[in-house]
Amino acid sequence: MKIHLSIFLFFFTLIISANKHFTARIYYNDVSDYNKLLAYDVLEYNNVTEKYFLAIVNDSAFEQLKKDGWKVSRDNIQTLQAQSSLQNFSSGYRTIDELYQDMAAITSAYPYISEIVDYGDAYCKSLGTTYLTPGGDTQQVYDLLAIKITNKKIHADKPVFFLMAGIHAREITTPEVAMRMIDYLTQNYENNADVRWIVDYQETWIVPSVNPEGHWIVELGAEQASGIPYSQRKNANHDDGSTVWPPGTSSFSGSQYGVDLNRNHSYKWGLTGSSSNPSDMTYRGSTTNSEPEVYELQNFLTNLFSDQRIENQAAPTNTTGILISMHSYSKLVLWPWGYTSANAPNHAALKMIGDKFATYNHYTSESSSGLYPTAGDTTDWTYGELGVPAFTFELGNSFMPAYSIIDSVQWPKNRPALLYAAKIARMPYMLIKGPDVSEVTFSYATGNLVKVSAKIDDSKNGGAIISSTELSIGYPNWISNSIPYQMLPEDGIFDSQIETVSVYIAINEFNSDTEMIFIDGQDADGNSGPVTAAFSNSIPEPCYFYFANTWILFIIFLRR
Structure with a gap:
C-alpha cells in the first residue's frame, strides 16, 4: 500500500509541476465574500459546511491570496481530477x-x-x-x-x-x-x-x-x-x-x-x-x-x-x-x-x-x-x-x-428530472403540489371489461391524502374531447398519501391499439398532479383467445 501511495504521489507531483495551475480552497467568513474574489477563477462550488470556495489558480495568485489575508490551501484531489479532465x-x-x-x-x-x-x-x-x-x-x-x-x-x-x-x-x-x-x-x-x-x-x-x-x-x-x-x-x-x-x-x-x-x-x-x-x-x-x-x-x-x-x-x-x-x-x-x-x-x-x-x-x-x-x-x-x-x-x-x-x-x-419538468410545464406552480402516477397496468377482468390500475403517490409532493383519480381515453383531461373515468381505491377508501386505484372499462371504448389513456390524481388539498400516459396496446390478450388458439392447433395436429 505504501509503495502504491508513493507511486501515486510521485506521478501527481509530476503532473502538478508540468502544469502552472492547480485547484485551491479559499476559506470565507460569509458567502458574500465571493464579491472580493471576482479577479479569480472561482468555480461553481461552495462547501457550506467547511465554508470554502474552489478556484483555479497559479502560484502567483495563490501567494497573492495569502498576502490579502485569505486562508487558502491546495486541494490535491480536485487538482488531479481537473488535470485529468483536460485530456478528455x-x-x-x-x-x-x-x-x-x-x-x-x-x-x-x-x-x-x-x-x-x-x-x-x-x-x-x-x-x-x-x-x-x-x-x-x-x-x-x-x-x-x-x-x-x-x-x-x-x-x-x-x-x-x-x-x-x-x-x-x-x-x-x-x-x-x-x-x-x-x-x-x-x-x-x-x-x-x-x-x-x-x-x-x-x-x-x-x-x-x-x-x-x-x-x-x-x-x-x-x-x-x-x-x-x-x-x-x-x-x-x-x-x-x-x-x-x-x-x-x-x-x-x-x-x-x-x-x-x-x-x-x-x-x-x-x-x-x-x-x-x-x-x-x-x-x-x-x-x-x-x-x-x-x-x-x-x-x-x-x-x-x-x-x-x-x-x-x-x-x-x-x-x-x-x-x-x-x-x-x-x-x-x-x-x-x-x-x-x-x-x-x-x-x-x-x-x-x-x-x-x-x-x-x-x-x-x-x-x-x-x-x-x-x-x-x-x-x-x-x-x-x-x-x-x-x-x-x-x-x-x-x-x-x-x-x-x-x-x-x-x-x-438527469433524464427523469428533465422529463418531470416537461410533464409539469402546463402549470408548474400547481402541478408540483399534486400526486405522481406510476405503475399503470392493464388486465382482463370478466366479459369484455379491462381493468386499469395505477399507483398514486403524494408523499413526495403535497404530502396530503389522495382524494380522487381520473382516467381519460384518447386525450388528456384538459382537452374537451377527453372521456373521463373515475378510478377508485382498491382498499375501498381514500385514506392515505399512497393509493392503488383501478377502474373497469369496456374493451370497445378503446378505438385502437395505439390509443392512449391519461391518468392524474388529486389530493385532499385540491392539488392535481401531472398526467402519466400509457398506450392501450399494453392490454393483454384475453385468456379465451389463447384457449381457442390451443384447441385450433390441437385439431390441426389430429388431422395431420
Missing part, C-alpha cells in the same frame, strides 16, 4: 459544428415533430466582418440555434419547456446532455406514451449551446500544440479592452477576454457577483444585455412565454412554462434568487420544484444565492421578468469528465 475533450465530445450538424440530422429524420429555429447571431457573426482572436486566429462565427420539438399536426396553445446549455463555453458536458434530451424525445415518440403526450400537447425548446463561439474557442485549444482545450468561460467579444491570450493564463489565472453571458441579463444587472473588469471571469459587459447571445435569447424567451408576473408580487399559480439552464459543476439544483438572499415571492413553490428535481438526480437543492451571489443571470431574469419558474442544474463534479460519464452517470441521473 477529444475522447468523444462534439465540436460546435458537429452539434449543429447532428441537430440538422435529427430534424431531417423526424420532420413531423422537430425543426431548427435560428433566433439570432452570436457576437462575432453579428459584426459581419472577419474577427481575429487575441492570438491571431480567425474566429469562426455562428448562428444561435434552437430545436423545437412538438407534433406539428396538433394545433393548440401549448405550454413550453425550455432547456438551455453551454452558456459557459467550457462546461462541455451540458450540450451533450441537451442533445440526449433531443434524441430521447424524438426517438421514443412512437413507443413511449409519456414522450408522445409531451410532444403532442406541449412544446419543448432546446438550445444545446447558447455560446457557440465560446465553445469554438474551447475547441481551439485542443487543436493547437498543447492539445489542451482552452478554459474559455465567456463569449468571444474582446472589444471591451481585454486581450488576454490564451484564456486563463495571466498572472491571475482567472483572467480571460469576453463577457460572462450569465451576468449580462437585464434583470438586476450590475449588482452583486459580477465584475466591471473586462478580464475577470464574471465580467458583466459594458451595458445591460449588451451581448447578442443574451439580447436575442431574452427576445426569444419573451416571445415564447407570456409575462405572468408583476414586480415584487408572486406569479399567479396558473403560470405556464418552465426553464432549466444546465451548467457544471457541483451537483446542485438552484432556483431564484441569485442576486439577493431574500426569498423570491414564489419561494415555496420554487423550492418545492427544486427539491422534487433533486429526488431524481440526487443533487442538493438550494437557492442560487446559497452557492454564491449572482446578478444578471438567466434564471433570475426569466423568473423576475416573466414569472416563469427557472432553475439551474449544476451537472457532475468536473467541466470535462471522461466522455463515458455522460451516458453512465449524467444523462441517467
Whole structure:
C-alpha cells in the first residue's frame, strides 16, 4: 500500500509541476465574500459546511491570496481530477459544428415533430466582418440555434419547456446532455406514451449551446500544440479592452477576454457577483444585455412565454412554462434568487420544484444565492421578468469528465428530472403540489371489461391524502374531447398519501391499439398532479383467445 501511495504521489507531483495551475480552497467568513474574489477563477462550488470556495489558480495568485489575508490551501484531489479532465475533450465530445450538424440530422429524420429555429447571431457573426482572436486566429462565427420539438399536426396553445446549455463555453458536458434530451424525445415518440403526450400537447425548446463561439474557442485549444482545450468561460467579444491570450493564463489565472453571458441579463444587472473588469471571469459587459447571445435569447424567451408576473408580487399559480439552464459543476439544483438572499415571492413553490428535481438526480437543492451571489443571470431574469419558474442544474463534479460519464452517470441521473419538468410545464406552480402516477397496468377482468390500475403517490409532493383519480381515453383531461373515468381505491377508501386505484372499462371504448389513456390524481388539498400516459396496446390478450388458439392447433395436429 505504501509503495502504491508513493507511486501515486510521485506521478501527481509530476503532473502538478508540468502544469502552472492547480485547484485551491479559499476559506470565507460569509458567502458574500465571493464579491472580493471576482479577479479569480472561482468555480461553481461552495462547501457550506467547511465554508470554502474552489478556484483555479497559479502560484502567483495563490501567494497573492495569502498576502490579502485569505486562508487558502491546495486541494490535491480536485487538482488531479481537473488535470485529468483536460485530456478528455477529444475522447468523444462534439465540436460546435458537429452539434449543429447532428441537430440538422435529427430534424431531417423526424420532420413531423422537430425543426431548427435560428433566433439570432452570436457576437462575432453579428459584426459581419472577419474577427481575429487575441492570438491571431480567425474566429469562426455562428448562428444561435434552437430545436423545437412538438407534433406539428396538433394545433393548440401549448405550454413550453425550455432547456438551455453551454452558456459557459467550457462546461462541455451540458450540450451533450441537451442533445440526449433531443434524441430521447424524438426517438421514443412512437413507443413511449409519456414522450408522445409531451410532444403532442406541449412544446419543448432546446438550445444545446447558447455560446457557440465560446465553445469554438474551447475547441481551439485542443487543436493547437498543447492539445489542451482552452478554459474559455465567456463569449468571444474582446472589444471591451481585454486581450488576454490564451484564456486563463495571466498572472491571475482567472483572467480571460469576453463577457460572462450569465451576468449580462437585464434583470438586476450590475449588482452583486459580477465584475466591471473586462478580464475577470464574471465580467458583466459594458451595458445591460449588451451581448447578442443574451439580447436575442431574452427576445426569444419573451416571445415564447407570456409575462405572468408583476414586480415584487408572486406569479399567479396558473403560470405556464418552465426553464432549466444546465451548467457544471457541483451537483446542485438552484432556483431564484441569485442576486439577493431574500426569498423570491414564489419561494415555496420554487423550492418545492427544486427539491422534487433533486429526488431524481440526487443533487442538493438550494437557492442560487446559497452557492454564491449572482446578478444578471438567466434564471433570475426569466423568473423576475416573466414569472416563469427557472432553475439551474449544476451537472457532475468536473467541466470535462471522461466522455463515458455522460451516458453512465449524467444523462441517467438527469433524464427523469428533465422529463418531470416537461410533464409539469402546463402549470408548474400547481402541478408540483399534486400526486405522481406510476405503475399503470392493464388486465382482463370478466366479459369484455379491462381493468386499469395505477399507483398514486403524494408523499413526495403535497404530502396530503389522495382524494380522487381520473382516467381519460384518447386525450388528456384538459382537452374537451377527453372521456373521463373515475378510478377508485382498491382498499375501498381514500385514506392515505399512497393509493392503488383501478377502474373497469369496456374493451370497445378503446378505438385502437395505439390509443392512449391519461391518468392524474388529486389530493385532499385540491392539488392535481401531472398526467402519466400509457398506450392501450399494453392490454393483454384475453385468456379465451389463447384457449381457442390451443384447441385450433390441437385439431390441426389430429388431422395431420
